[in-house]
Amino acid sequence: MLEIIYPLVSVDVALFCVDAERLQVLVVKRAHEPAARQWALPGGILKPHLDKSLEAAARRVLAHKVSVELPLVDEVCTFSGPDRDPRGWSVSVLFYALLPRDKINALVRNKVEALEWSNASAPGHRLAFDHDHQLAAAVKKLRTKVEAGKLPLHLLSEKFTLTQLQRTVETILGRSLDKSSFRRQLKSSSDLVELDEYERGTQRPAQLFRASEGFSF
Amino acid sequence: MLEIIYPLVSVDVALFCVDAERLQVLVVKRAHEPAARQWALPGGILKPHLDKSLEAAARRVLAHKVSVELPLVDEVCTFSGPDRDPRGWSVSVLFYALLPRDKINALVRNKVEALEWSNASAPGHRLAFDHDHQLAAAVKKLRTKVEAGKLPLHLLSEKFTLTQLQRTVETILGRSLDKSSFRRQLKSSSDLVELDEYERGTQRPAQLFRASEGFSF
Numbered sequence: 001m002l003e004i005i006y007p008l009v010s011v012d013v014a015l016f017c018v019d020a021e022r023l024q025v026l027v028v029k030r031a032h033e034p035a036a037r038q039w040a041l042p043g044g045i046l047k048p049h050l051d052k053s054l055e056a057a058a059r060r061v062l063a064h065k066v067s068v069e070l071p072l073v074d075e076v077c078t079f080s081g082p083d084r085d086p087r088g089w090s091v092s093v094l095f096y097a098l099l100p101r102d103k104i105n106a107l108v109r110n111k112v113e114a115l116e117w118s119n120a121s122a123p124g125h126r127l128a129f130d131h132d133h134q135l136a137a138a139v140k141k142l143r144t145k146v147e148a149g150k151l152p153l154h155l156l157s158e159k160f161t162l163t164q165l166q167r168t169v170e171t172i173l174g175r176s177l178d179k180s181s182f183r184r185q186l187k188s189s190s191d192l193v194e195l196d197e198y199e200r201g202t203q204r205p206a207q208l209f210r211a212s213e214g215f216s217f
Numbered sequence: 218m219l220e221i222i223y224p225l226v227s228v229d230v231a232l233f234c235v236d237a238e239r240l241q242v243l244v245v246k247r248a249h250e251p252a253a254r255q256w257a258l259p260g261g262i263l264k265p266h267l268d269k270s271l272e273a274a275a276r277r278v279l280a281h282k283v284s285v286e287l288p289l290v291d292e293v294c295t296f297s298g299p300d301r302d303p304r305g306w307s308v309s310v311l312f313y314a315l316l317p318r319d320k321i322n323a324l325v326r327n328k329v330e331a332l333e334w335s336n337a338s339a340p341g342h343r344l345a346f347d348h349d350h351q352l353a354a355a356v357k358k359l360r361t362k363v364e365a366g367k368l369p370l371h372l373l374s375e376k377f378t379l380t381q382l383q384r385t386v387e388t389i390l391g392r393s394l395d396k397s398s399f400r401r402q403l404k405s406s407s408d409l410v411e412l413d414e415y416e417r418g419t420q421r422p423a424q425l426f427r428a429s430e431g432f433s434f
Binding site for chain 1: 224263269270294308
């Protein structure tokens with residue numbers, strides 16, 4: 001008779017935000033074994049009796065860390081094999097999620113696990129398991145989308161200026177862009193809605209924009 | 218005590234080739250339950266005692282169908298949930314693979330399961346489980362890569378003409394391309410190596426090319 005060994009299935013999530021011109025990722029100091037007291041991406045074991053899908057599992061994991069509903073939770077890829085988790089043959093499905101800039105304080109603190117925003121390109125801690133590779137894969141996915149012309153509007157507040165958008169794109173790409181050609185590209189985009197409102201408290205108030213209804217990243 | 222219900226983990230593969238100016242996908246008539254006698258993408262349950270990774274599982278599944286080593290087996294995304302497989306909560310990790318044009322006859326026939334090349338854009342059979350969605354996701358991934366300028370050289374024979382390359386790209390994109398601008402794009406590509414050989418048996422012999430060593434799709 002064929003013995004079926006069931007692999008462990010979990011989800012891990014790279015939750016990004018852009019703050020102070022830096023792409024940040026949420027890391028958590030694990031309270032329990034395996035890898036207790038090590039920093040890692042937030043994650044958890046799939047719970048078939050609770051989760052309707054892997055994406056639902058990723059959203060459940062994040063709901064324990066962030067008190068707002070996330071506008072985007074999307075799959076990156078899987079990590080799998082006999083050696084990546086001491087509990088045995090495991091599959092981790094990696095997701096990434098984007099947090100709007102004005103929600104960066106919506107973290108759900110608890111006494112068991114520490115949470116921290118860390119530089120996504122050079123995290124301050126070595127991450128547990130294969131999470132350094134996972135983070136690199138998630139950053140690459142985000143960059144590739146932005147390189148291909150997708151606008152990372154989910155990282156901005158509900159209303160934003162074009163300068164804030166350009167800074168966010170530049171932060172993700174890690175290089176500066178020519179202002180006039182960037183604005184020219186935006187002209188043909190159906191993702192932006194011009195508002196009849198202007199930024200407050202600045203000397204030369206800039207026009208505000210929001211994402212269009214049909215916007216997708 | 219928390220009861221852990223283990224999900225079923227399997228891999229499914231969309232194996233593509235381009236033949237007679239058509240993007241084709243390999244489908245198999247399932248011999249066993251569930252979905253016996255229905256057509257589906259080739260797939261199988263992960264075997265942790267045999268497979269070093271999910272990609273290795275996908276290659277194992279393909280090795281039973283095709284007698285050549287495949288140059289590319291890459292992940293598309295996962296499909297998951299309680300209802301997609303009658304055996305219970307399941308995760309399928311979908312891969313796609315590319316078969317060179319001159320290897321299209323390297324199918325491993327057996328008396329149990331029928332194998333067939335089917336039009337990838339409009340398969341001749343309704344596929345079992347959620348494999349119609351899986352196929353659509355795999356075709357989209359392939360198209361997106363080619364739209365982004367990647368060259369699908371793995372679908373061609375080892376040596377090919379630029380006209381064969383253009384036809385293959387056009388077949389995947391489903392539209393014709395301007396010959397001179399296509400050739401101009403190729404000029405700057407480091408993926409192609411010009412050979413000092415010409416196609417045989419044609420009135421105006423065309424120069425042959427091969428993929429460069431460092432080529433990746």
